[in-house]
Amino acid sequence: MKKNPPFLLIAFVFISVAFSCNTVYQSQTLQYKTYRINSAEQQDSSLLNFLQPYSVNVNKTMNDVVGVASVSMDKKQPEGALGNFMVDAFITMAAEQYNTKVDVAVMNFGGIRLTQLASGNVTTGKIFELMPFDNVLILQKVKGSALQEFLNIAAEKGGWPVAGMTMQIKDKKAVNIMIGGKPLDPNTVYTLANSDFLANGGDNADMLRTIPQISNGYLMRDAILDYIKKLKSQGKNISANIENRVTNAQ
Amino acid sequence: MLNRKRFIRQAALSAGAIMAGPSLLKAAEYFSPLKLTILHTNDTHSRLEPFPMDGGRNQGLGGIAGRSGLINKIRSEEEHVLLFDAGDIFQGTPYFNIYKGEPEIKAMTNMGYDACTIGNHDFDAGMENLATQLTRHAKFPMLVANYDFTNTPMENKTQPYKVFRKGKLKIGVFGVGIEGKGLIPDSLFGATKYLDPVKKANEVADRLKKYEDCDMVICLSHLGNKYKESNLISDEVLAKESENIDLIIGGHTHTFLDNPIEYKNKKGDDVIVNQVGFAGIILGRLDFEFSKFSGKKLAKSHTISVSQKTGG
Numbered sequence: 398m399k400k401n402p403p404f405l406l407i408a409f410v411f412i413s414v415a416f417s418c419n420t421v422y423q424s425q426t427l428q429y430k431t432y433r434i435n436s437a438e439q440q441d442s443s444l445l446n447f448l449q450p451y452s453v454n455v456n457k458t459m460n461d462v463v464g465v466a467s468v469s470m471d472k473k474q475p476e477g478a479l480g481n482f483m484v485d486a487f488i489t490m491a492a493e494q495y496n497t498k499v500d501v502a503v504m505n506f507g508g509i510r511l512t513q514l515a516s517g518n519v520t521t522g523k524i525f526e527l528m529p530f531d532n533v534l535i536l537q538k539v540k541g542s543a544l545q546e547f548l549n550i551a552a553e554k555g556g557w558p559v560a561g562m563t564m565q566i567k568d569k570k571a572v573n574i575m576i577g578g579k580p581l582d583p584n585t586v587y588t589l590a591n592s593d594f595l596a597n598g599g600d601n602a603d604m605l606r607t608i609p610q611i612s613n614g615y616l617m618r619d620a621i622l623d624y625i626k627k628l629k630s631q632g633k634n635i636s637a638n639i640e641n642r643v644t645n646a647q
Numbered sequence: 648m649l650n651r652k653r654f655i656r657q658a659a660l661s662a663g664a665i666m667a668g669p670s671l672l673k674a675a676e677y678f679s680p681l682k683l684t685i686l687h688t689n690d691t692h693s694r695l696e697p698f699p700m701d702g703g704r705n706q707g708l709g710g711i712a713g714r715s716g717l718i719n720k721i722r723s724e725e726e727h728v729l730l731f732d733a734g735d736i737f738q739g740t741p742y743f744n745i746y747k748g749e750p751e752i753k754a755m756t757n758m759g760y761d762a763c764t765i766g767n768h769d770f771d772a773g774m775e776n777l778a779t780q781l782t783r784h785a786k787f788p789m790l791v792a793n794y795d796f797t798n799t800p801m802e803n804k805t806q807p808y809k810v811f812r813k814g815k816l817k818i819g820v821f822g823v824g825i826e827g828k829g830l831i832p833d834s835l836f837g838a839t840k841y842l843d844p845v846k847k848a849n850e851v852a853d854r855l856k857k858y859e860d861c862d863m864v865i866c867l868s869h870l871g872n873k874y875k876e877s878n879l880i881s882d883e884v885l886a887k888e889s890e891n892i893d894l895i896i897g898g899h900t901h902t903f904l905d906n907p908i909e910y911k912n913k914k915g916d917d918v919i920v921n922q923v924g925f926a927g928i929i930l931g932r933l934d935f936e937f938s939k940f941s942g943k944k945l946a947k948s949h950t951i952s953v954s955q956k957t958g959g
Contacts, residue, residue, distance in 0.1 A: 421862060421939070421940055421945065422681060422815065422816055422862040422863075422937040422938070422939055422940075423862065423937060423938060423940055423945070423949060424683075424862075424863055424893060424935040424936065424937050424951055425680070425936055425937065425938045425951060425952065426935070426936045426951065426952045426953075426954070427907070427919060427933055427934065427935055427936075427951050427952070427953045427954075428933075428934040428953075428954055428955065428956035429906060429907050429921070429931070429932065429933050429934075429953065429954075429955060429956060430931075430932040430934075430955065430956040431905075431923060431929050431930070431931055431932070432717055432929060432930045432932065433708060433928060433929055434697075434708060434709050434710065434713040434714050434717060434927065434928060434929065434930060435697075435707055435708055435713065436697065436707050436713070438713035438714075438716050438717050439713075439716035439717070439719075439720060440710075440712040440713055440716050441711075441712050441713075441715035441716040441719060442712075443715075443757070444711045444712040444715045444716075444754060444757060444758070445712045447750075447753070447754065447757060448695055448696070448711065448712070448750065448754070451695070451742060451746060451750045452695075452696060452742075454745065455740075455741050455742055455745055458741065458745060459741055521741075522741075525741060531738050531739070531768070531771065533832060593832070597830075610832075612832045612833070612834060613832075613834050614771075614832045614834050614835055
């Protein structure tokens with residue numbers, strides 16, 4: 398260093414010229430790759446150890462028996478016992494959660510994620526399989542005319558689970574709709590327990606999009622679990638029957 | 648002015664290289680391209696364990712232990728690695744129902760995530776819960792530039808952007824979140840103000856490029872890849888409307904892309920958009936090579952050549 402200050406000076410001048418201001422780095426090439434993570438991947442043992450106490454507890458909770466099904470219930474159209482059980486849970490728990498009278502509960506057929514809930518012990522994990530989505534149970538104040546349109550979708554799609562009402566399907570339309578034992582009135586405003594999925598226009602329920610949602614974030618799965626607890630506290634088992642809520646008109 | 652600090656840094660380094668004994672070698676190193684490896688996930692949705700072996704389509708895939716093993720391997724091979732997540736860390740398995748996101752955030756800290764953005768489902772157990780989980784367990788920032796959390800439990804728990812230094816590179820990273828209306832219940836979104844993501848993204852990206860002097864600007868986005876509805880803002884819309892974003896790492900729509908999408912921004916520069924499905928099934932890897940330019944020699948518009956990485 399000491400010996401060659403002139404060299405340092407020359408170098409500095411050289412650099413000053415070569416790197417005259419405004420030099421930038423810019424990306425020129427991109428190589429991409431996607432890795433599918435499977436069991437062949439080297440497992441990080443520290444993460445496995447970290448997760449272990451959580452998973453022991455999660456699995457224990459999932460294996461908890463929450464109730465007993467006295468009958469096997471199937472997912473069926475136009476009406477099935479399993480769907481009836483779910484909407485019974487929704488209409489009951491929505492009334493309790495929002496502290497109001499609820500006229501009707503409807504769910505989409507595709508929202509039932511088990512083909513059958515077998516008789517016998519029902520675990521928390523089973524209810525998670527039945528309702529894996531984190532859809533929220535909400536209320537909507539729906540005019541009879543809009544409810545008719547909404548139920549036409551249920552009819553067109555082969556029949557959906559309903560509670561608090563009965564209907565028939567004719568030419569892919571909902572007919573003979575009875576709510577609380579009375580014929581649907583196009584001008585009456587009904588309180589509908591619904592999923593945020595449908596209320597947001599899911600399954601082409603566009604007519605519901607503009608209707609305000611009353612929501613406290615209560616999950617539909619929690620409604621089912623709470624309903625089972627409620628039944629248990631009343632000494633009842635999990636059950637539902639086909640009772641001609643939705644039928645095909647002859 | 649802009650590059651004064653960088654110039655001095657380079658000058659000092661070059662002088663050092665020339666003065667030093669094995670000067671030629673060092674000089675060669677100096678002129679060789681700089682590499683940056685970006686690893687990313689999105690919509691991991693509390694999938695801490697692999698999917699169960701139940702005959703389902705995704706059985707055995709995903710899981711934090713495998714993801715971490717892979718990340719560690721790549722980190723051992725590459726000098727400059729950044730690891731990001733594009734939101735919806737929470738919700739989807741009973742882990743979340745029971746622990747409200749604690750193991751998810753802890754695992755990300757453990758894996759050395761550098762930053763994430765916020766997804767709509769990260770609100771699911773309430774803003775107070777999210778704030779608690781981040782404060783207690785996150786050693787990485789949650790970045791979002793278009794949510795105003797003033798007077799909510801999330802106030803001061805996020806930041807709009809962060810600048811990372813990787814060797815000689817300065818990488819600016821920011822986040823954008825999706826509109827809460829109709830997607831996040833009001834009871835969860837609270838007093839959060841949603842601001843126009845395109846406007847905020849352009850503001851922040853401009854700042855990162857021009858004032859923070861970043862060589863690359865990355866947007867972590869939970870807007871969604873693209874939509875049929877023309878009124879919805881997506882990564883596609885953002886990319887085309889942007890000016891200073893180089894890369895958008897997306898989420899929300901759970902889109903599995905076979906390869907990153909290339910768009911042209913307003914100035915005609917390339918913008919890369921990528922997204923890797925959901926549930927931690929896939930880890931995305933993007934290896935960038937940088938060259939050094941004098942401002943005068945820079946092409947009018949910035950183009951990047953994209954290809955699939957072989958091996959590794």
